[in-house]
Amino acid sequence: MMLEGKVGLVTGGGDGIGRATSIMFAREGAKVAVAGRTLSKVEDTVAEIVSFGGEAVAIGADVSREDEVKRMVEATIEAFGRLDCACNNAAGGGGFRHLHEVDEKNWELTHRVTLKGVWLGLKYQIPAMLETGGGAIVNIASLSGVKGEALQAPYSSAKGGVLALTKTAAAEYAQQGVRINAINPGGILTRALKGYLETVPGAEEHTVKTHAMRRFGQPEEVADAVVYLCSDRSSFITGHALNVDGGTMVNPHIL
Ligand SMILES: NC(=O)c1ccc[n+]([C@@H]2O[C@H](COP(=O)([O-])OP(=O)(O)OC[C@H]3O[C@@H](n4cnc5c(N)ncnc54)[C@H](O)[C@@H]3O)[C@@H](O)[C@H]2O)c1
Secondary structure, three states: OOOOOOOEEEEEOOOHHHHHHHHHHHHHHOOEEEEOOOOOHHHHHHHHHHHHHEEEEEEOOOOOOOOHHHHHHHHHHHHHHHHHHHHHHEOOOOOOOOOOHHHHHHHHHHHHHHHHHHHHHHHHHHHHHHHOEEEEEEOOOOOOHHHHHOOOOOHHHHHHHHHHHHHHHHHHHHOOEEEEEEEEEEEEEOOOHHHHHHOOOOOOHHHHOOOOOOOOEOOOOOHHOOOOOOOHHHHHOOOOOEEEOOOOOOOOOOO
């Protein structure tokens, strides 16, 4: 098991990639703090982990609020005594509008959850890891933050910020044993992506074609990569952004 004896923390653990990552952490031997804004959802993830003999606690926390993020990390330490791996996965806001039609409220909400939420996670997770000699953190970013994405100015810019923050944090804490990486998922079949595919006409046909593999990913395929980057098997990797994207950065169009 790749995370045997470790303690992990996942934000946005009640759905999609966060839920799959929480479960994968537990299957790989970690004790897991599953955090999210909606307590009933993270309790459901915890129930699933407990059902196969894993250890987990549910923590209600809004990642955009500093007091709640501080409490989230404290509650993890109270439950399991240490913190070795964290996945800053929660994102929020978003929507699809031309840049000039985006209102200030949506811009601020998206940046508050998606970018500031990751910074707050790092701010409290890193000192907790330093207490026990180090750890590994994976921030879930997006290819929108690499390529840009029409109609998603708040989200793309927040995710670009997550990538810059990941590299900055990696540079600051590398010598103290905290590795910090990011993952850029492609289209992953979660509630969030399904909502988009169902509401925007033609989106499914168009989006699947942007993947060389001509399919969407499953949350577990991202979770596998998070486990790897949190495990000692990636001990010389930091400041890296790994695309888990079915080949959306290569050009399959003629095939
Ligand atoms: N699904 C995709 O295709 C895709 C592609 C690229 C990047 N991503 C990124 O992957 C991550 C997970 O996406 P998903 O598709 O699983 O999303 P999702 O909407 O299915 O799940 C996100 C979870 O985060 C929680 N959350 C939202 N705001 C929060 C807050 N303020 N505090 C705490 N929790 C909060 C939600 O309640 C939900 O449980 C996000 O960062 C997203 O931007 C997803």
